[in-house]
Amino acid sequence: MTSLVELLTYLSVSLSSLSMAELKLLGSWPSPFSYRVIWALKLKGIPYEYIEEDLSNKSPLLLQHSPVYKKIPVLLHAGKPICESMIILEYIEEFWPQIPLLPFDPFQRAIARFWVKFADDKIPAMWIVYRSSGKEQEKAMKDTVEMLRVIEEHALGSKKFFGGEEIGMVDIAFGQIAEWLGVIEEIVGVKLLEDHTFPRLHAWILNFKEVPVIRDNLPDHHEMFVFFKRRRELLLSSSQDQ
Amino acid sequence: MANSSSTDVKVLGAWPSPFVIRVRIALNIKSVKYEFLEETLGSKSQLLLQSNPVYKKIPVLIHGGKPISESLIIVQYIDEVWSSGPSFLPSDPYDRAIERFWAAYVDDKIFPSMKLINTAQGEEKAAIVEQVTEGLVLLEEAFQKSSKGKAFFGGDRIGFLDIAFGSMLGWLRAIEKMGGVKLLDEAKTPGLVQWAESFCADGAVKGIIPDTEKLVEFAKILVKMKGAPLGKN
Numbered sequence: 001m002t003s004l005v006e007l008l009t010y011l012s013v014s015l016s017s018l019s020m021a022e023l024k025l026l027g028s029w030p031s032p033f034s035y036r037v038i039w040a041l042k043l044k045g046i047p048y049e050y051i052e053e054d055l056s057n058k059s060p061l062l063l064q065h066s067p068v069y070k071k072i073p074v075l076l077h078a079g080k081p082i083c084e085s086m087i088i089l090e091y092i093e094e095f096w097p098q099i100p101l102l103p104f105d106p107f108q109r110a111i112a113r114f115w116v117k118f119a120d121d122k123i124p125a126m127w128i129v130y131r132s133s134g135k136e137q138e139k140a141m142k143d144t145v146e147m148l149r150v151i152e153e154h155a156l157g158s159k160k161f162f163g164g165e166e167i168g169m170v171d172i173a174f175g176q177i178a179e180w181l182g183v184i185e186e187i188v189g190v191k192l193l194e195d196h197t198f199p200r201l202h203a204w205i206l207n208f209k210e211v212p213v214i215r216d217n218l219p220d221h222h223e224m225f226v227f228f229k230r231r232r233e234l235l236l237s238s239s240q241d242q
Numbered sequence: 243m244a245n246s247s248s249t250d251v252k253v254l255g256a257w258p259s260p261f262v263i264r265v266r267i268a269l270n271i272k273s274v275k276y277e278f279l280e281e282t283l284g285s286k287s288q289l290l291l292q293s294n295p296v297y298k299k300i301p302v303l304i305h306g307g308k309p310i311s312e313s314l315i316i317v318q319y320i321d322e323v324w325s326s327g328p329s330f331l332p333s334d335p336y337d338r339a340i341e342r343f344w345a346a347y348v349d350d351k352i353f354p355s356m357k358l359i360n361t362a363q364g365e366e367k368a369a370i371v372e373q374v375t376e377g378l379v380l381l382e383e384a385f386q387k388s389s390k391g392k393a394f395f396g397g398d399r400i401g402f403l404d405i406a407f408g409s410m411l412g413w414l415r416a417i418e419k420m421g422g423v424k425l426l427d428e429a430k431t432p433g434l435v436q437w438a439e440s441f442c443a444d445g446a447v448k449g450i451i452p453d454t455e456k457l458v459e460f461a462k463i464l465v466k467m468k469g470a471p472l473g474k475n
Contacts, residue, residue: 091336094338107305113312
């Protein structure tokens, strides 16, 4: 008969061997969604293998493990795939609770999840600004500014980060506003996030990018500019050919 | 928590909304008494505007005066707060991720496409029905994997994904009736056909999902008001 001590030892060894098990991230260097997962893993000090996907030529590995959406990021943990960046983050949070990214209190957690959902609902507008023109782009610009206004008024309060004194899941969810929005603004030639109109967001961006894990894990700004500019030209010219 | 008075828990909602239905089923499963505050069609109460200033939408759960919005977030909150009741999400983090994935799929793909069926015609309608059916076949596969031969996605008991998808069944049947289409069928989605019956018969669900006829009538009212049977949720 196994003693309780032996049983507990067995369980803790099994769990730790799973937590040490192979962790792979399928990502794409210009993608902000990739970075959400990278930031979470790095903040928690979890080692992983990064696999760069060529999205113009998707690998069998990606297609096998993300059959529904065929998108990155995909996290593979001991061979099992998890898709959708914020679902991946909830998984990481549950499996590796150290350096928590969500509040402990259920009500505060619900608030955090609310803003994560808001980020995913509204951020697409800035990408529509990027890849469209004319009336469609005008509407997308209005939607983006409205998103920024809501965040400025309702989400940050007087806190340094959405997560409080330290960054958390909401900061990570909004991360693309801190870097990718600027690239889009430069390429399209508009200013949507004016510093004096959005003082809280402006301060948050500066603080966010000073966090070592964030500062050391951002794509090169110039390389991004070149990549996204070229891609935009292709997108706009192909839509005109129709 | 178990001894909270019923005025401690309020739900701002409306009887036809599948998103509101999620919250009511979740509270029923946890045996939580609540006050149901019905919003009037066509107008939004001061309480709603104050409680959900960002989206101004139902459902909103107000617990001890604190508002929580977004149906799936509310369901997770209910699961976490009333933790002595049966839990909705499985204990394994991977299984939780799978349930969250499919719940989001219902919201992002299945329900929005379903809504389009009744305004679409001809080839466009056939294409949308095809899309929804394909999506339901994916859910059938997920059901087979997740239920492991039991009645629900959650196994023996209704879980998070059951609540997320099951709440749509009233409208699914109404849309089938109005559109003269079959979305869940014995041939392509046999597991889900059985699951739908089990779900709707469950004690926590009975009386919460409106009758198909009532929803069809309601859809007609919406068409008159907004020109489309189902406005934004």
